[in-house]
Amino acid sequence: MGQLKVIDGGGEVAVTTRLSDLLQWARKWSLFQYPFVTACCGMEFMATAAPRYDIARFGAEAPRFSPRQSDVLWVVGTISQRQGPAVRRIWEQMADPKWVIAFGTCASCGGFYDNYTTIPGVDKVIPVDVYIPGCPPRPEAVLDALMLLQDKIQANDRKPIIVPPRLVPERAPGRTREGNS
Amino acid sequence: MSQAVVERLTAHFGERVLETSDAFGDHEVVVAIKDWAEVAQFMKDDSDLQMDHFIDLTAVDYPERESSRFDLLLMTRSSVTGARIRLRTYVKDGEEPGTLSGIWSGANWAEREVWDMFGIKFNGHPDMRRILLYDEFVGHPLRKDYPIDKAQPLVPYREVSDIDKLPPFGIEEGQPFARIDWEARLAGGDNQVSPAIGVQQGQRRTLSDSEAAQQIQARIKARMAQESAEGEASEHSAEEGSGQ
Numbered sequence: 001m002g003q004l005k006v007i008d009g010g011g012e013v014a015v016t017t018r019l020s021d022l023l024q025w026a027r028k029w030s031l032f033q034y035p036f037v038t039a040c041c042g043m044e045f046m047a048t049a050a051p052r053y054d055i056a057r058f059g060a061e062a063p064r065f066s067p068r069q070s071d072v073l074w075v076v077g078t079i080s081q082r083q084g085p086a087v088r089r090i091w092e093q094m095a096d097p098k099w100v101i102a103f104g105t106c107a108s109c110g111g112f113y114d115n116y117t118t119i120p121g122v123d124k125v126i127p128v129d130v131y132i133p134g135c136p137p138r139p140e141a142v143l144d145a146l147m148l149l150q151d152k153i154q155a156n157d158r159k160p161i162i163v164p165p166r167l168v169p170e171r172a173p174g175r176t177r178e179g180n181s
Numbered sequence: 182m183s184q185a186v187v188e189r190l191t192a193h194f195g196e197r198v199l200e201t202s203d204a205f206g207d208h209e210v211v212v213a214i215k216d217w218a219e220v221a222q223f224m225k226d227d228s229d230l231q232m233d234h235f236i237d238l239t240a241v242d243y244p245e246r247e248s249s250r251f252d253l254l255l256m257t258r259s260s261v262t263g264a265r266i267r268l269r270t271y272v273k274d275g276e277e278p279g280t281l282s283g284i285w286s287g288a289n290w291a292e293r294e295v296w297d298m299f300g301i302k303f304n305g306h307p308d309m310r311r312i313l314l315y316d317e318f319v320g321h322p323l324r325k326d327y328p329i330d331k332a333q334p335l336v337p338y339r340e341v342s343d344i345d346k347l348p349p350f351g352i353e354e355g356q357p358f359a360r361i362d363w364e365a366r367l368a369g370g371d372n373q374v375s376p377a378i379g380v381q382q383g384q385r386r387t388l389s390d391s392e393a394a395q396q397i398q399a400r401i402k403a404r405m406a407q408e409s410a411e412g413e414a415s416e417h418s419a420e421e422g423s424g425q
């Protein structure tokens with residue numbers, strides 16, 4: 001949280017902060033999401049939501065299939081020109097404050113669909129807060145995006161941001177029949 | 182098996198079968214456009230042929246061809262004999278071949294797709310509308326003269342100054358196949374859409390020729406060299422640690 005002040009009254013403790021900070025803090029840990037899933041990236045979205053990566057740890061486990069009840073619009077997959085009006089309308093129906101995450105290269109910039117069918121990035125139609133590169137992005141990148149979004153919400157910052165790539169980790173030691181090598 | 186179909190059709194239609202071929206084991210019969218629906222109907226109904234499985238219907242555009250612009254292709258198979266055959270005809274721009282939707286109902290949507298993509302209308306089709314694109318779309322995108330970079334957005338694009346740059350997924354960001362030339366475009370105004378198509382058409386430079394691309398590749402190489410140097414350094418320290 002932003003400004004925190006702890007007042008120790010001997011036995012009783014009070015914590016003060018600014019109201020706006022408290023509100024943003026509450027918002028960032030209770031993001032209701034609207035998954036607008038159109039293509040292969042959806043698989044990785046499911047992987048992120050499933051127990052192994054467990055998006056619930058970030059207070060974002062509740063998908064809402066009504067835009068009126070949701071805070072974050074996840075645009076997951078390729079958005080064709082024909083879907084443009086639909087995604088725009090869904091975004092318009094969401095109540096403020098609302099955020100948009102472009103999931104994967106297609107949603108971010110059209111990917112390799114560089115032709116008449118595809119919107120070259122959903123940001124051509126609606127404003128995007130966080131872009132996740134990757135085709136599809138790994139769940140780690142998705143969680144990175146969610147944490148970035150939480151930071152943005154806390155800081156009340158609407159500047160678009162791109163999830164930076166992680167360094168490729170060292171190869172894990174291989175297993176042999178005898179045990180770990 | 183499929184050869185028998187060719188022979189049966191040649192025997193029955195005689196001169197009206199213009200050509201036959203069996204390149205790569207794909208048997209093909211070419212007929213004139215006026216015989217198109219009749220031959221198809223015969224293939225379906227004839228007790229020897231029984232081509233009851235409609236596989237696909239599509240077209241090919243040859244804009245440079247004087248006589249007739251399109252090839253129209255029908256792929257069918259018989260689930261009784263297992264024979265496969267391809268029926269071909271030549272269609273001029275504006276000509277309307279007869280519909281096959283009354284013969285195989287699967288042809289209904291396939292013909293709508295051919296109309297949508299190539300602009301070939303089918304005579305007698307019950308519902309000649311676009312199937313994949315929207316009604317507002319002008320033109321037929323699989324015609325070779327449709328501009329390769331022409332999009333027809335339904336929602337006007339937002340007016341934001343830096344929107345074209347975001348996000349800069351170049352080669353460096355692990356997206357070698359996504360819009361790789363945005364930097365090349367910024368640097369040289371190269372309007373290349375896709376490198377493969379550019380090379381094929383002989384109009385545009387390949388990405389690896391452009392100065393910007395070479396700069397990117399040099400940067401990547403430098404970064405990789407640096408990382409491997411760092412990696413070796415850490416390996417050495419690890420070995421020392423285990424030795425103690």
Ligand code: SF4
Binds near residue numbers: 040078104105107
């Ligand atoms: S970015 Fe790749 S994985 Fe994701 S929707 Fe596009 S093509 Fe599919």
